[in-house]
Amino acid sequence: xxxxxxxxxxxxxxxxxxxxxxxxxxxxxxxxxxxxxxxxxxxxxxxxxxxxxxxxxxxxxxxxxxxxxxxxxxxxxxxxxxxxxxxxxxxxxxxxxxxxxxxxxxxxxxxxxxxxxxxxxxxxxxxxxxxxxxxxxxxxxxxxxxxxxxxxxxxxxxxxxxxxxxxxxxxxxxxxxxxxxxxxxxxxxxxxxxxxxxxxxxxxxxxxxxxxxxxxxxxxxxxxxxxxxxxxxxxxxxx
Amino acid sequence: xxxxxxxxxxxxxxxxxxxxxxxxxxxxxxxxxxxxxxxxxxxxxxxxxxxxxxxxxxxxxxxxxxxxxxxxxxxxxxxxxxxxxxxxxxxxxxxxxxxxxxxxxxxxxxxxxxxxxxxxxxxxxxxxxxxxxxxxxxxxxxxxxxxxxxxxxxxxxxxxxxxxxxxxxxxxxxxxxxxxxxxxxxxxxxxxxxxxxxxxxxxxxxxxxxxxxxxxxxxxxxxxxxxxxxxxxxxxxxx
DNA sequence: ACAAAAAACTAACTTAGGTTGTAGTGCTTA
DNA sequence: TAAGCACTACAACCTAAGTTAGTTTTTTGT
Numbered sequence: 461x462x463x464x465x466x467x468x469x470x471x472x473x474x475x476x477x478x479x480x481x482x483x484x485x486x487x488x489x490x491x492x493x494x495x496x497x498x499x500x501x502x503x504x505x506x507x508x509x510x511x512x513x514x515x516x517x518x519x520x521x522x523x524x525x526x527x528x529x530x531x532x533x534x535x536x537x538x539x540x541x542x543x544x545x546x547x548x549x550x551x552x553x554x555x556x557x558x559x560x561x562x563x564x565x566x567x568x569x570x571x572x573x574x575x576x577x578x579x580x581x582x583x584x585x586x587x588x589x590x591x592x593x594x595x596x597x598x599x600x601x602x603x604x605x606x607x608x609x610x611x612x613x614x615x616x617x618x619x620x621x622x623x624x625x626x627x628x629x630x631x632x633x634x635x636x637x638x639x640x641x642x643x644x645x646x647x648x649x650x651x652x653x654x655x656x657x658x659x660x661x662x663x664x665x666x667x668x669x670x671x672x673x674x675x676x677x678x679x680x681x682x683x684x685x686x687x688x689x690x691x692x693x694x695x696x697x698x699x
Numbered sequence: 700x701x702x703x704x705x706x707x708x709x710x711x712x713x714x715x716x717x718x719x720x721x722x723x724x725x726x727x728x729x730x731x732x733x734x735x736x737x738x739x740x741x742x743x744x745x746x747x748x749x750x751x752x753x754x755x756x757x758x759x760x761x762x763x764x765x766x767x768x769x770x771x772x773x774x775x776x777x778x779x780x781x782x783x784x785x786x787x788x789x790x791x792x793x794x795x796x797x798x799x800x801x802x803x804x805x806x807x808x809x810x811x812x813x814x815x816x817x818x819x820x821x822x823x824x825x826x827x828x829x830x831x832x833x834x835x836x837x838x839x840x841x842x843x844x845x846x847x848x849x850x851x852x853x854x855x856x857x858x859x860x861x862x863x864x865x866x867x868x869x870x871x872x873x874x875x876x877x878x879x880x881x882x883x884x885x886x887x888x889x890x891x892x893x894x895x896x897x898x899x900x901x902x903x904x905x906x907x908x909x910x911x912x913x914x915x916x917x918x919x920x921x922x923x924x925x926x927x928x929x930x931x932x933x934x935x936x937x938x
Numbered sequence: 939a940c941a942a943a944a945a946a947c948t949a950a951c952t953t954a955g956g957t958t959g960t961a962g963t964g965c966t967t968a
Numbered sequence: 969t970a971a972g973c974a975c976t977a978c979a980a981c982c983t984a985a986g987t988t989a990g991t992t993t994t995t996t997g998t
Binding site: 606607648649651652655 | 954955956957958
Binding site for chain 3: 877879894
C-alpha cells in the first residue's frame with residue numbers, strides 16, 4: 461500500500477479513491493533493501509521515482525576528503541526525485557539508513573500521471589516544494605543555531621513529519637539514527653552531538669532509547685529551537 | 700531584454716526565436732527596486748514570478764532572535780519561485796542586495812507557458828532544479844568546510860554562475876556584497892569572514908575591491924574548496 | 939570638496955565545538 | 969555463552985570561530 465504517501469498528500473488535498481488507484485497501479489511491487497544499501501548513486505541517471513514505504517533513507521554527499529554529509533532524511537511517504545527526467549545525472553546519492561521497503565514508479569508512468577492527472581500532478585509537485593522548503597530550513601538551522609537548539613530542531617521536525625506520514629504515536633516515534641549519523645546531518649562530530657543530546661535529556665525535554673524518540677516537553681523543545689512548522693506547509697489549504 | 704535568462708537556459712537547450720518571443724511577451728516591463736527593498740515578504744502570496752534582469756537579490760529568513768540568514772543569491776537570469784501557485788504562502792523573504800531591475804511574469808502567463816510550451820516549461824523547470832541543487836551544495840558547504848574553504852567555494856560558484864548569466868569577464872565579475880552579508884550566508888560573523896578573506900588574499904588566490912571579485916588562481920581556489928561544478932548542471936546536454 | 943556614515947580591517951580575549959582516547963553497554967551470530 | 973562489533977558515554981586537551989571594541993578606509997550625500 462502507498463498509505464504513507466496518501467496520508468501525506470491528504471494534508472494538501474483529499475484524493476479520490478480513483479486517484480489513489482492510479483498511484484497504486486503506477487507503482488511496482490514492494491522491494492526490500494538492506495541498511496546501508498545505496499538506492500541511487502551519484503552520477504547515475506535513475507529510471508524510476510522511488511517511494512519509501514517503510515524505514516528511513518537519506519540523501520548524502522561523499523566528499524573527496526572523506527567527509528560525508530547528510531542533506532535530507534527520507535521517511536515513509538517520501539519520494540525520491542519526482543522530476544528525474546529533467547536532469548541528466550544525480551549530483552548526490554541516496555542510501556538506506558535502516559532496512560527499507562520501496563516501491564518504484566517507472567519514468568513513463570510518472571509522465572502519464574503528470575500529463576493526464578492534473579490534481580495528482582499538483583499534489584506530487586506540492587510534496588517536492590515542501591522537500592525544498594525543508595532543505596532551506598536545514599540550511600538556516602546549520603547557519604544560525606548552536607548544537608543544542610540545532611538538535612532540538614531536528615527532533616521537532618521529525619516528530620511532525622512522522623505524524624504526517626502516520627508513523628508517530630502522540631509524542632513518540634521511531635528514530636533509527638546513530639549519533640554519528642545525526643552528527644553528519646548537523647555538521648557536528650559524534651562527540652558533540654552526544655553532548656547536545658545529553659543536555660536535552662538532562663533538561664527533561666526528550667528521551668531517546670532503543671531507537672525510539674519521545675518528546676517529553678514539546679513546548680520547551682519548540683521554544684529552545686525556535687521551531688516554527690510553517691515551512692512544512694501542512695496546514696490543510698483554506699481554498 | 701530577458702537576455703541573462705536566455706543565456707542561462709541556453710546551457711540546457713537552445714531556444715528558438717519564437718520561444719524567446721513568448722518569454723519576452725509574457726513579462727511586464729522592467730521595474731526598478733532599490734537596494735534593501737523587499738521584493739517578496741514571508742507569509743505573502745506572490746502574484747508574479749520575478750526575473751532578475753540586473754543586480755543581485757537574496758532569499759533570506761529573519762529569525763525571532765534577530766538572526767538573519769541568507770539562503771540563496773539571485774543574480775541576473777534567476778527566477779523567483781516559478782511554481783508559486785502551488786504553495787499558499789512564502790516561508791521566507793526575498794530582498795534586493797543592490798539596486799535591481801526586475802520583470803514580472805503574471806501567474807496566468809506562467810500557467811500558459813507551462814501548458815502550451817512544453818520545451819520552455821521544461822527549461823524553466825530545469826532552472827528550478829538547479830536552484831535546488833545549489834541549495835543542497837550550500838548545505839554541504841556549511842556542514843563540512845571551515846571558514847576559508849567555505850568562502851572559496853562561494854567565490855567559485857559565483858564566478859561560474861556569473862559567467863552562465865553572461866555577467867563575467869574571464870576571471871572577474873561584480874561581487875556587490877558586504878562582508879557582513881557574506882557572513883550571513885555562510886553562518887559566520889563579519890569578523891571571521893574578514894579573516895578568511897584576508898587569507899585568500901594573502902595566498903594570492905583572489906582580489907576583491909570596489910565590489911569586483913577577480914579569481915587570481917582558479918586551480919588553487921578550486922582545490923582549496925574542493926569545488927566541483929557538477930551540481931550546477933550546466934554542461935550542454937549530450938542528447 | 940567636505941562631512942557623515944558605512945564598510946573594512948585589526949587585536950585581545952572568550953567559548954563552542956573538534957580531537958583523541960578509553961571504557962561501558964548492548965546486540966548479534968557462531 | 970562467548971566473541972565481536974556497533975554504539976553510547978565521558979574526560980582532557982586543542983583550535984576555529986565568536987565577541988567586543990577599537991581604528992582606518994571607502995562611499996555617499998549635499
